[in-house]
Amino acid sequence: DIVMTQTPLSSPVTLGQPASISCRSSQSLVHSDGNTYLSWLQQRPGQPPRLLIYKISNRFSGVPDRFSGSGAGTDFTLKISRVEADDVGVYYCMQTTQFPYTFGQGTKLEIK
Amino acid sequence: QVQLVESGGGVVQPGRSLRLSCAASGFTFSDHGMYWVRQAPGKGLEWVTLIWYDGSNKYYADSVKGRFTVSRDNAKNTLYLQMNSLTAEDTAVYYCARSRGGVGTTADWGQGTLVTVSS
Numbered sequence: 001d002i003v004m005t006q007t008p009l010s011s012p013v014t015l016g017q018p019a020s021i022s023c024r025s026s027q028s029l030v031h032s033d034g035n036t037y038l039s040w041l042q043q044r045p046g047q048p049p050r051l052l053i054y055k056i057s058n059r060f061s062g063v064p065d066r067f068s069g070s071g072a073g074t075d076f077t078l079k080i081s082r083v084e085a086d087d088v089g090v091y092y093c094m095q096t097t098q099f100p101y102t103f104g105q106g107t108k109l110e111i112k
Numbered sequence: 113q114v115q116l117v118e119s120g121g122g123v124v125q126p127g128r129s130l131r132l133s134c135a136a137s138g139f140t141f142s143d144h145g146m147y148w149v150r151q152a153p154g155k156g157l158e159w160v161t162l163i164w165y166d167g168s169n170k171y172y173a174d175s176v177k178g179r180f181t182v183s184r185d186n187a188k189n190t191l192y193l194q195m196n197s198l199t200a201e202d203t204a205v206y207y208c209a210r211s212r213g214g215v216g217t218t219a220d221w222g223q224g225t226l227v228t229v230s231s
Contacts, residue, residue, distance in 0.1 A: 001174075039217040041157075048207055048221040049149075049157060055216060092157055096217045101159040102171045 001025050002095050006104035019043040019080040021107045023093035028073050030097070040064045040069055040078045043106075045091040052091075053078065085111060114138040114220045121225030126199055134191040134208030141227050142166070143184035144209035147218050149194050150204035158199060160206070161193070193204075198229045 003026040013019045029036045040053040051060045051070035056076060066081045078086060084088075088111060093104040120132040129174070148158040148160040161182040162171045170182050191208050205224040212219035 026128075029113070034215065036142060037216045041218070043157075048224055049218070050221065051215070051217065051219055054219075058215075058217070060219065067131075090156075094157070099162075099171050103157045103159065106156045 001100055002029070002067045002102050002112070004089075004093055004095060004102050004104040006107050007072055008091060008107060009105060009110045010110070012079075012110050014112045016082050019087075019109060020095075021078045021091055021109075023071075023076045023078070023104050026097055029095050030073065036072065038071070038076050039071075039074045039094050039096065040067075040092060041092045042087075042089050043092065044086075047089075049092065059072060060092050064111075080109075083111070114210065116210060116220060116221045118208055118225035121206065121227045122230045123230060124198055125231050126200055126229055129194070129196045130168060130181060130227060132193040132195065132206055132208075132225060132227070134193075136191065136208075136210070139210070141184075141189040141212075146182075146184060147193045147209040147211065148182060148206045149193075149207045149209055149218065149221075150202075151224075152201075152205070154202045155204075157202070162211075163191070196231030197225070198227075200229050203227060203229050 005024045008023045038056050041049040043049045052063050057069040068079050070077050091104040092106050115137045117135045126132050163182045179197045183192045205226050207224045208222045209218035210220040
């Protein structure tokens with residue numbers, strides 16, 4: 001199974017400041033079709049997860065451009081350019097390149 | 113507007129069975145692969161299963177293989193998860209989610225239904 005490792009597990013951030021979350025996979029996420037199926041999801045308290053980014057860097061519909069994704073191969077990053085109060089929650093990376101699909105442990109974003 | 117509404121959760125004794133449903137609306141259900149993902153209380157997300165748009169292919173997590181069965185009724189716009197031989201480790205909120213062309217992952221999510229396995 002592909003293991004997804006996120007760092008940090010907790011991230012206190014000041015409003016208006018940037019935030020960054022890393023995700024590392026135990027093997028390359030490049031699919032045989034040439035795509036890399038690494039996505040980022042946000043889960044606000046008491047809510048279901050919500051897709052933010054798919055295939056490393058594509059923002060899903062309705063996602064503010066404050067959110068961006070980058071990376072390649074086994075190393076990926078989610079960046080929030082200016083954190084807002086609404087961004088509080090847990091962020092997960094997920095790989096859908098190879099079965100079984102797997103998630104990172106989650107990174108809790110909180111406001112300082 | 114895409115809507116996914118899970119139902120069928122509840123309290124069930126260890127070893128018993130339960131069937132979850134996910135009613136879909138606002139899109140052409142038969143065009144989309146569908147997922148089940150679960151989340152144990154206070155824990156992270158765990159992928160459970162994926163079924164192709166036409167039901168021709170199904171994939172499962174090792175933790176549920178042989179006990180859970182995913183199915184769909186495209187005429188009723190409904191996804192199912194039959195869960196047998198339940199254990200306490202299956203206690204979780206179960207979410208259904210939709211795949212979307214070009215996205216390759218869980219694009220839209222329901223609100224979830226809670227399954228509690230306890231004697």
